[in-house]
Amino acid sequence: MEDQDKIIEELESDVSELIEKELESSSAIIGINVGTPEGTKITSRFKNPINMSVGEVTAANSSLVFLSSKMLRDSLNQDVGYNLITGKDRIVLSILSENITMIAYLNRELADLEGLDSYINRLQKLALQISAIIETSDILKEEIFKGLKRAIPNTLVLAIITKDGLPIKIQSTMPEPILSAMIAALYNLSGVLLESGMEYSIIGGVNGSVIIHELDENRILALAVPESDERKLGSYIAKIKAIILKVI
Amino acid sequence: MKMFMKIITAGNGGVGKTTLLYRYVEGKFLTDTKATLGVEFFWKVFNAKEKQIDLQLWDFGGQQVFRHILKNYASGANGALILFDLTNKSSLEHIDEWVDICR
Numbered sequence: 001m002e003d004q005d006k007i008i009e010e011l012e013s014d015v016s017e018l019i020e021k022e023l024e025s026s027s028a029i030i031g032i033n034v035g036t037p038e039g040t041k042i043t044s045r046f047k048n049p050i051n052m053s054v055g056e057v058t059a060a061n062s063s064l065v066f067l068s069s070k071m072l073r074d075s076l077n078q079d080v081g082y083n084l085i086t087g088k089d090r091i092v093l094s095i096l097s098e099n100i101t102m103i104a105y106l107n108r109e110l111a112d113l114e115g116l117d118s119y120i121n122r123l124q125k126l127a128l129q130i131s132a133i134i135e136t137s138d139i140l141k142e143e144i145f146k147g148l149k150r151a152i153p154n155t156l157v158l159a160i161i162t163k164d165g166l167p168i169k170i171q172s173t174m175p176e177p178i179l180s181a182m183i184a185a186l187y188n189l190s191g192v193l194l195e196s197g198m199e200y201s202i203i204g205g206v207n208g209s210v211i212i213h214e215l216d217e218n219r220i221l222a223l224a225v226p227e228s229d230e231r232k233l234g235s236y237i238a239k240i241k242a243i244i245l246k247v248i
Numbered sequence: 249m250k251m252f253m254k255i256i257t258a259g260n261g262g263v264g265k266t267t268l269l270y271r272y273v274e275g276k277f278l279t280d281t282k283a284t285l286g287v288e289f290f291w292k293v294f295n296a297k298e299k300q301i302d303l304q305l306w307d308f309g310g311q312q313v314f315r316h317i318l319k320n321y322a323s324g325a326n327g328a329l330i331l332f333d334l335t336n337k338s339s340l341e342h343i344d345e346w347v348d349i350c351r
Contacts, residue, residue, distance in 0.1 A: 162324065163324075166252060166254065166324065175291050177252070177291040178289050178290075180304070181254075181289040181304050181306060182289060185287050188317075188320040188321055189286070189320070
């Protein structure tokens with residue numbers, strides 16, 4: 001948890017700078033809150049305090065984005081871009097980007113005068129900029145680690161590495177450079193044997209198994225579990241996929 | 249400050265790649281080594297200019313049969329040591345092939 005707090009603290013200063021500039025340049029924007037899709041707060045800036053706490057806004061927005069995405073996907077098979085909620089005095093604009101959820105509160109009168117379209121565009125651009133900062137930060141791997149530890153609590157080794165073998169985040173008693181090199185070599189060798197990209201691989205033993213799973217274009221995830229039952233391993237793969245889908 | 253470096257050792261089978269790495273990492277000389285099957289790994293930490301350097305050493309198998317897979321392992325390397333045996337002319341003649349694998 002301390003790790004995550006430290007990462008969020010570092011992220012907050014980078015992201016806050018962008019948000020403050022946006023707030024200063026527009027009289028219609030009352031405040032902006034940024035969080036991860038899982039509902040972890042990254043940063044929040046409001047010109048005037050609102051009734052909800054920062055954590056409550058982030059969680060509510062995370063839930064809103066989840067429901068909106070599901071609604072649009074299930075009914076129209078479309079990905080959600082934004083969710084616009086209009087009230088008497090306020091407009092709430094929620095934006096889902098690659099790896100963040102952002103919610104902006106607008107003064108309705110001023111936003112209507114200047115044109116809502118321009119606000120949607122500029123806030124989507126801001127979300128993309130923040131998203132780029134988040135993507136290169138440690139928050140994603142922390143989210144993956146947190147999600148995996150929760151979903152598969154008996155995990156003994158957990159590693160995120162690059163496909164070249166560079167350790168990104170590792171929890172293991174094995175030396176990081178050796179473990180990451182082995183995972184990368186196994187991943188690459190699997191690709192050679194498959195003659196295409198590997199999705200996942202299970203190295204099964206009598207009382208334990210290692211699962212290697214592609215995380216994204218550049219990264220691989222590996223975990224070791226004291227489990228050899230194929231059905232259990234299958235359920236672990238499903239959990240890993242769900243976490244990757246949620247975080248990446 | 250910590251730095252991480254991926255370094256490859258390559259060259260024909262029997263030139264002494266594993267022996268050299270073992271000597272460097274463990275400080276001992278191996279008199280009897282088996283052919284490396286594809287790739288093996290070593291790890292060495294040292295300090296230079298107040299930086300801790302983590303060396304991840306990829307010891308490529310030198311046998312002909314493994315060469316087609318080695319290019320996949322070379323990606324992202326920070327450097328490569330290509331070795332040949334002074335008493336084995338053929339190991340020198342294959343240097344270009346190894347350079348190509350490591351690039």
